[in-house]
Amino acid sequence: MDSHIRSWxxxxxWILVAVGLPLLIGAWWAFRPEKLWINQKVNEPAxxxxxxxxxxxxTGRLEGKAHQTSGRATIYKTAHGKEYLRLTDFSTSxxxxxxxxxxRSDDENLKQEIVKGQVDSVELGLLRGxxxxxxxxxxxxxxxxxxxxxxxxxxxxxxxFGIARLEQF
Amino acid sequence: MMLRDVKSKTMxxxxxxxxxxxxxxxxxxxxxxxKTLETGxxHGKVHSTSGRATIYQEEKGNxxxRLTNFKTSxxxxxxxxxxAVKDADDDANFLKSGVERVELGSLKGNEGDxxxxxxxxxxxxxxxxxxxxxxxxxxxFGAAPLEKF
Numbered sequence: 122m123d124s125h126i127r128s129w130x131x132x133x134x135w136i137l138v139a140v141g142l143p144l145l146i147g148a149w150w151a152f153r154p155e156k157l158w159i160n161q162k163v164n165e166p167a168x169x170x171x172x173x174x175x176x177x178x179x180t181g182r183l184e185g186k187a188h189q190t191s192g193r194a195t196i197y198k199t200a201h202g203k204e205y206l207r208l209t210d211f212s213t214s215x216x217x218x219x220x221x222x223x224x225r226s227d228d229e230n231l232k233q234e235i236v237k238g239q240v241d242s243v244e245l246g247l248l249r250g251x252x253x254x255x256x257x258x259x260x261x262x263x264x265x266x267x268x269x270x271x272x273x274x275x276x277x278x279x280x281x282f283g284i285a286r287l288e289q290f
Numbered sequence: 291m292m293l294r295d296v297k298s299k300t301m302x303x304x305x306x307x308x309x310x311x312x313x314x315x316x317x318x319x320x321x322x323x324x325k326t327l328e329t330g331x332x333h334g335k336v337h338s339t340s341g342r343a344t345i346y347q348e349e350k351g352n353x354x355x356r357l358t359n360f361k362t363s364x365x366x367x368x369x370x371x372x373x374a375v376k377d378a379d380d381d382a383n384f385l386k387s388g389v390e391r392v393e394l395g396s397l398k399g400n401e402g403d404x405x406x407x408x409x410x411x412x413x414x415x416x417x418x419x420x421x422x423x424x425x426x427x428x429x430x431f432g433a434a435p436l437e438k439f
Contacts, residue, residue, distance in 0.1 A: 151426065156364035163399030167324075167346075167356065180329060182437055193439060210438060288331055289359060290342060 175199045179265060179287035183273070187234040188214040190283025194271035195290070196259070204259040206245060206271055212252050218277040219248040221257050226270035226286045236279040243268050324348045328414060328436040332422070337363040339432025343420040344439070345408065353408035355394060355420065361401050367426040368397040370406050372417035378433035392417055 175197035183192045192211035198204050206221065213219075224231060224242040231240060245257040265287070273282040329344040341360035347353055355370070362368075374390040394406040414436075422431040 151366070153366040156366065159364060160401050161364055161399040163402040163404045165398070165402075165404045167403075167405075174323070177326070180439070193437075195439075288342070290329070290344075 173200050175205075177290040178204070179269070180290050181271070181285035181287045183208075183211070183213075183271070183283045183285040185213075185283045187275070187280040188216070188282045190214075190273055194285040194287065196265065196287060204263070204265075206257045206259060207254065208256075208271075209254050211254065213248075213273050213282050215251040216275050216280075216282065219251070219273060219275050219282065221245040221248055222272040222274050223259070223263060223265075223268035224270050224272045224284075225268060226284075228270075231270070231272065231281055231284060234281055236274075236281060240272075240274075242272065242274075248273060324354070326439040327353070329439045330420070330434040330436040332360070332362075332420075332432045332434040334362070334432045336424075336429045337365070337431045339363075339422055341434075343434040343436065345414065345436065352410065353412065353414070355406045355408055356403065357406075358403050360403065362397075362422050362431050364400040365424050365431065367424060368400075368431065369423050369425050370394040370397055371421050371423050372408070372412065373419050373421050373433075374416050375419055377435040378419055378421050378430050390417075391421075397422060 178196045178198050180193060180195040183190050183194055185191065190213040192213075193209045195207050195209065196204060197207055206223070208221075222240070222242040222244055224240055228240060230236045230238045243260065243263050245259065249255050269287050271285045271287060273284075274280070275282060324346040327345045327347055329342060332339045332341050332343065334340065339362040341362075342358045344356050344358065345353055346356060355372075357370075371394060372392040392409060392412050394408060398404045398406075418436055420434040420436065422433075423429070424431060
């Protein structure tokens with residue numbers, strides 16, 4: 122009687138193993154849980170060699186605030202180490218005393234259309250045209266981690282025409 | 291004697307000209323200027339995913355998708371696809387509603403810079419979003435809506 126039960130148990134055990142093991146392997150194959158810990162790193166070069174061309178460092182889309190503004194703002198670095206901001210597909214409304222600034226994207230003053238306080242910014246110069254591609258030289262040693270937004274700003278009325286949050290290219 | 295001298299000088303000048311022209315052509319060919327067409331950043335969906343996706347057009351005209359500063363979670367059967375939507379959200383069934391897609395291949399690595407060839411004739415005005423897509427579970431790991439560079 123005792124041995125009968127034991128043999129039944131061992132048979133049951135083998136069935137469990139025979140069914141369970143493939144199930145486990147199947148589950149492992151489907152989920153590959155070890156991949157949660159194992160990374161697969163790659164580092165392919167850019168599909169072209171253009172080390173002498175200016176390299177884009179940061180880029181972002183302009184969004185309109187007080188006036189409709191659109192286009193892209195990109196910060197490039199030349200082979201000589203000079204940095205400049207380039208506006209492309211750019212369009213904003215014309216206005217008096219409009220400047221291009223670098224500012225901090227988390228600046229509370231820039232959240233409104235009309236700035237009330239003091240904006241912590243780097244001046245890049247007067248806006249050359251309200252439409253078209255244009256470049257603005259950056260002063261040497263601007264902290265681009267800190268000043269991570271390009272702003273089209275009307276000094277006279279403290280109006281933010283448009284702002285682009287710059288993200289790493 | 292004089293005539294031969296002039297002739298050889300002319301020949302020399304011509305050879306120099308041809309050489310200079312040849313170098314110019316070669317320099318232009320080696321310039322290898324790839325145009326940046328579109329770019330966008332990833333936002334993580336089912337798994338946290340970050341980095342930038344950029345589409346370049348090489349001089350030969352072929353399109354290349356490049357992922358930079360890229361990071362996602364590793365997983366089984368993960369693919370890079372272009373989908374015909376403006377953006378993709380955290381809908382686990384996001385491809386079941388018959389969204390058109392272009393397959394770019396298996397994800398080469400879950401971290402690091404990597405390039406994928408885009409099939410010729412892909413209409414980028416239609417396929418506006420890159421998705422890191424787990425084929426097996428129909429899950430969108432992350433998506434990058436592309437905008438004109």
